[in-house]
Amino acid sequence: MAEVTLENVKKIYGRNPEVLAVKDVSLHIQDREFFVFLGPSGCGKTTTLRMIAGLEEISGGTIYFDKKTVNDLTPQKRNVSMAFENYALYPTLSVWENIAFPLKIRKWNNDTIRKKMEWVAGALQIGDILHKKPFELSGGQQQRVSLARAIVREAEVFLFDEPLSHLDMKQRQLMRAEIKRINKDLQNTMIYVTHDQKEAMALADRIAVMNDGKLQQVGTPFEIYENPVNEFVAGFIGEPPMNFLNCQILRLNDFFELILKKQVIAKIHQSRLPNQELFPQFVRVGIRPKRIQITNSENKKDALQAAVIVYESIGEKGILKVQLLGEPIYLITEPNQKFSKGENIHLSFPIQYLFFFNPETGERINLK
Ligand code: ADP
Numbered sequence: 001m002a003e004v005t006l007e008n009v010k011k012i013y014g015r016n017p018e019v020l021a022v023k024d025v026s027l028h029i030q031d032r033e034f035f036v037f038l039g040p041s042g043c044g045k046t047t048t049l050r051m052i053a054g055l056e057e058i059s060g061g062t063i064y065f066d067k068k069t070v071n072d073l074t075p076q077k078r079n080v081s082m083a084f085e086n087y088a089l090y091p092t093l094s095v096w097e098n099i100a101f102p103l104k105i106r107k108w109n110n111d112t113i114r115k116k117m118e119w120v121a122g123a124l125q126i127g128d129i130l131h132k133k134p135f136e137l138s139g140g141q142q143q144r145v146s147l148a149r150a151i152v153r154e155a156e157v158f159l160f161d162e163p164l165s166h167l168d169m170k171q172r173q174l175m176r177a178e179i180k181r182i183n184k185d186l187q188n189t190m191i192y193v194t195h196d197q198k199e200a201m202a203l204a205d206r207i208a209v210m211n212d213g214k215l216q217q218v219g220t221p222f223e224i225y226e227n228p229v230n231e232f233v234a235g236f237i238g239e240p241p242m243n244f245l246n247c248q249i250l251r252l253n254d255f256f257e258l259i260l261k262k263q264v265i266a267k268i269h270q271s272r273l274p275n276q277e278l279f280p281q282f283v284r285v286g287i288r289p290k291r292i293q294i295t296n297s298e299n300k301k302d303a304l305q306a307a308v309i310v311y312e313s314i315g316e317k318g319i320l321k322v323q324l325l326g327e328p329i330y331l332i333t334e335p336n337q338k339f340s341k342g343e344n345i346h347l348s349f350p351i352q353y354l355f356f357f358n359p360e361t362g363e364r365i366n367l368k
């Protein structure tokens, strides 16, 4: 069991040109935590994980396991166990041997190995393929075997790099639940990399969102969703994603009006602005699809007209795409509503659900 701390960790690949893959990342992963690195492809997740594992030299900063610096320790010395997207199974060994191999090397006795194998075969549902060779397995099965091989070991820290990427959606959902349960059973620190925000939200105790080599925010799934620190995080979490509108701000008496293409979409009382002088003249206004209200005909006066582009009912909810003053906007609706293409509807944007971002820096502007 271990805490993992990164202090200004940096990675530069190559020379001429240098690739600054990870930029001064500092964070603290607690003992037994399920910690997820989340971000788009190329943002530096794998590099960060490989530096924690000791597979990649770090170009700057310090990594600690508990209070011990591990910068110069090999992966073996760090006692980490890993499963990667590319499963790297031994082609000549059976599934059983592939999984048991690391245990045999560690001189575990046969009884312990058998018990552990039974447990892992059950947990990852691979009992019926233990005798097979890797080439006889589907991509998804290979990935489960690779995962099994990683978790049968006893390690200070378990590291997973997109370990479910080759599974189909249904299998992935099942495996997610399994991994969560395994984490509870093993009570070990787990660090997990994914580009899939749903997977991150489902698994993580806390998430570190990365973009372009930089740490954007660390928080619980709830904090990241409800309280994103910038436009990138706000837009990356949630499906369909948060809507963003470029608005101008005009003062009218005690209110600041948010203007989208000459129409007022909402009004903020001046007392809610943190610093009126510094509040920019233009803002990016964000609102989640589920927070936009479709108003009935009686209070159409303050509402904005939008035209339906496409409506999709997916059982438990509906997803509606509309055109509002030339901008495409997504809404989530009740499942039993019906909309047809071209139909005009009326929307309102409740002020308590609006997010504001500085259009230049992307930083969140909080209201009081
Ligand atoms: P992610 O896992 O988030 O997709 P990576 O950590 O693999 O991102 O990559 C981060 C950046 O570093 C990317 O720009 C990638 O092209 C670059 N990169 C990764 N590995 C190497 C390498 N061995 N040599 C040079 N550049 C690399």
Ligand code: MG
Binding pocket: 045, 046, 047
């Ligand atoms: Mg990667």
